[in-house]
Amino acid sequence: MKNLIWGIDIGGTNTVCGLVDENGIIQNEFILKTQDYAEAADLVSALCSKMNEVVKAVTDCCVKGIGIGAPNGNYYNGCIEFAPNLKWKGKIPLAEMFKANCKVPVVLTNDANAAALGEMYFGAAKGLSDFILITLGTGLGSGIVCNGKMVYGHDGFAGEMGHMCAIEGGRKCSCGLTGCLEEYVSARGIIQTMKELMNDPSLSEKPSFYRRDFDMLDINREAKAGDKTAIKAYEISGTILGHNLATAVTFTSPSHIFLFGGIANAGDLIIKPAEKAMNERLLPVFRNKVKLEQSQLLGKNAAVLGAAALLLNDVKS
């Protein structure tokens, strides 16, 4: 009989759900629109009935439980706590809601921690004891593993690297602080940097989207085509990332740092300047030892794999 785990990735737009086996193969994936559900309880109920329906059709399997990755998901209490990009407000006991419906073990964490566990069980971090995974999307998230265990901190909120102060007195962040790392190293951050670069009157070459709205896809395409301003935007972002990764290394001395999410697809455009900046800021004892790499789960449904790995990890530890 095959052991399977439900991996659920709850995002602001979509909720993706899939059955994951111990080799990280996803089957029977389905998607619900998160925003269609006025209350979290409605989404849970819709997911559980769909999950029941799916499982009935799978022969010879045993569902060991449910792993969930969600914004501001707290591992310790199983609650989503005050997630800014979900419309359900306050503290929502999501794990309890699933347990009441499905009668199997349920574990919840935030999306970056889930991605780090996904990398550890099914990606490039297999067998590593000390590593960090950085998710680079609209914002910046991080999952930190030390001594082979996810670091949740005393309250479940460890790994908020997006809100470390990267630039003294810098850009205002949506969290209320200033100079937060994710205001520079994220889609939002790189777009802002690109705007600032294009406002420079000395700008000689004009990217194709000069004088119109643009997004990360535009910047990425132009950078790959050799546009100097777009390349510069990645360089600035990569350098700030590298300086802050040096701080991370000084703390927990990981062997590897993995970059995950949309921006990580840019590869060397961001990794090369980040690596250079990181090594410039490191003590000799750390220099050129830390491997900065793309996640091996890019392109796969890593969030679902990560959520499933969360349960796998909980059962094993």
Add this chain to the structure above:
Amino acid sequence: MKNLIWGIDIGGTNTVCGLVDENGIIQNEFILKTQDYAEAADLVSALCSKMNEVVKAVTDCCVKGIGIGAPNGNYYNGCIEFAPNLKWKGKIPLAEMFKANCKVPVVLTNDANAAALGEMYFGAAKGLSDFILITLGTGLGSGIVCNGKMVYGHDGFAGEMGHMCAIEGGRKCSCGLTGCLEEYVSARGIIQTMKELMNDPSLSEKPSFYRRDFDMLDINREAKAGDKTAIKAYEISGTILGHNLATAVTFTSPSHIFLFGGIANAGDLIIKPAEKAMNERLLPVFRNKVKLEQSQLLGKNAAVLGAAALLLNDVKS
């Protein structure tokens, strides 16, 4: 029969050695001058013969092993690696040398990690799973505990918070980098800040040591007597410490941060500004939750206790 552990604290000047019981009571303490020994092997041999002599006189005891705290001590390989303030150069297999002499389990780590373990077994961190201890002396060291375990990192060098970049393009550090935290938050750092403050031509009140050499004891005495410049020096140092502790919290979300070492004796002179600055830089989810406190081992021989706790920890884990 009483179980005892040798705790050995190797410093640049003195090597302190004591027998520690499971309640953290130290007995039969003795001191050798580290600098009297041209080679590490000579110190090890002198220590071991003195230790043998001492143990013979203790009735009804069992020595379970030796814990050692030393600058740049690496837990994984038992070596002192390139310690700048010891005259023995290169990589010294200290744990092996002790094992060969004493035939008991031997564990080595750096002084800050040993102090953190001392706090965990015998001080204010009893029962805590996630905390950080900062040692404030000539330099700044740190020991990080996550999930109830000391974080050594993949290579044994985690917890080098003294060399995180605190001030972009700031003071030149002895490590070769610039703006390192310990150039601002340490005896060396506060003395330098005091010198800069006294060079300000607008300085109205003159501390008693104006126009002569001074040390931390002078600054501390003047600050406690109400000298505004000396208080300001602590404030500047505390504020920089607080900003960087906010970064630390963002990483590992500890419940407590303990300050240890000479500078920590200044108490509120440094803790109050540090606490204020830390909370100003924290996400709302962390704000006013992290306890910043003096170590409970101040005044005790914490380095020896910590070294003994290291072995206790190794046996238990």
